[in-house]
Amino acid sequence: MAGLVVMGVALWLLLVPVAAGERSEAAFQRAVPCPSAPAAGGPECISRSDSVISWTRQDSHKNPAYSVAVPGPGGAVRWIALKNAHAFTDRAHRGDSIALYSWRGDVRTVVTGNRSYDTARTPVGSWGTAMGWAAGLFPGGLAVLACGWWWLARGAAHRAAAPWQVGLIGTVGIVTAVFVGVWAGQGPVTVGQALRGAGAAYTAGLLLVLLCWPFLARRERRRGDSIRVTPLHGPAEQVIAVSIPGESRYAGFPYLVVRPDALAMSTDPTGRVGCRPLPNDLSLVRVRRQRRTDPFPYIHAGRSIEPYVIGECHAGENTLLFAGKAKAFDRMAGALAARRPDVRQPA
Structure with missing residues (x-):
């Protein structure tokens, strides 16, 4: 039951958040610059506004997260979080000019100097986190389901307290889930690439289980459950x-x-x-x-x-x-x- 629930969550992530993020990314890539007349534009076009940098901020040193501040309405400061903006504070400084590109009411891209930076609100790759969870949860749920099925079908006849069958399926499932989850959340450029890569990893995990199964079964038959003892003679007490x-x-x-x-x-x-x-x-x-x-x-x-x-x-x-x-x-x-x-x- 737990495996079905985990797999259901993975499918929901794939069909709802991932699909919505993919549609949003496609719409953003199709968007055109807004015309010069403000009334002729709309939320589906990309508008540009020019400003100057008030401040820059680096929130961490080990895994730095960068933000840039620009003047806002009424003299307030507006902070914009950036995405994948490596060494931004070394290239951008207070007083530099900056161009803000907005779509659907949010700043999606900033350009300063000759470099362009995506903001944390960019729809490009916004499906990555949900895709990573979906790709990782699916093999995990499948492994739990397979372990449960084996336990119901053969577990009663197996004397070992920790059968190697459950350990093999569980280990391969967890390793595949972690690898695919991390890769699918950060590596692929499109959802299609993520799905094809995840499918290839699942297939490789299944083949590994099928290859290891006969070897471990033969070793279990030969070894039995007895353990060799080598008596060690010590003091009398x-x-x-x-x-x-x-x-x-x-x-x-x-x-x-x-x-x-x-x-x-x-x-x-x-x-x-x-x-x-x-x-x-x-x-x-x-x-x-x-x-x-x-x-x-x-x-x-x-x-x-x-x-x-x-x-x-x-x-x-x-x-x-x-x-x-x-x-x-x-x-x-x-x-x-x-x-x-x-x-x-x-x-």
Whole structure:
């Protein structure tokens, strides 16, 4: 539903603001200079008035925006914002003559010296911002719609908590949306060029998804969801940053304390206080990626970009699911192997 709404907004931007801006630009380009007799002209012709520069202003240094002031009615100062007027304050100075070209009641162009500058009210390219949003929102909405369709059609049969299919479609959709949105809002000269360029980018994004799909599907079939563990042997007493989020009695205990004579979960990163004992016969069976069927799916590793993985452990007839980073389970496998050399650890 969200994807349809986003795509609907994109189509509305294309059909209303972009179309209106294109019509206004075409009308401005067809307009002719007004005749010398004021009564013979009209709002559709381009009128000229001569003036002098009262002040110039640069509003920013990193992304400068320039304005020029001319005398207005009753001695007031009239400020006119300019568009794409690079280094205007270096070329125009107070007292210089300036010609103002107006259309439909607004100043659209100014000319000073031998240079012409568009004002912020120019209809030329006025559709650019709306076109950028429309071109960017459309692939974004399409990606959301495609992810939703895949999730409804195949998501229930996919065990992974974060399927690569959703990540691939979402990443390509977002990258395409940002690229096309920025380019369409600033690069093309006409709406037709913007539409053709956006269509080419959408096609390239679709081809990228189709090319990556079989490779990622084959890699998933070969790899499965198990993660190789390399036991790291350390001191006899260790504190390892793994938790058991699926067990309420261990909630808020994010550290495993391994001692030669005992195992415990602790609230203290040093393992000295706040300990709650674990079964002494705990053994690590295997380490795997998160699944949607886990009682605590979608666990993230805080600010780290490394996702959490799951360690399946047996304690007698019970199964405990630990969550932590892959390297933490290397330490956990080594520590448990040192306590019980007779128990085979996962490889």
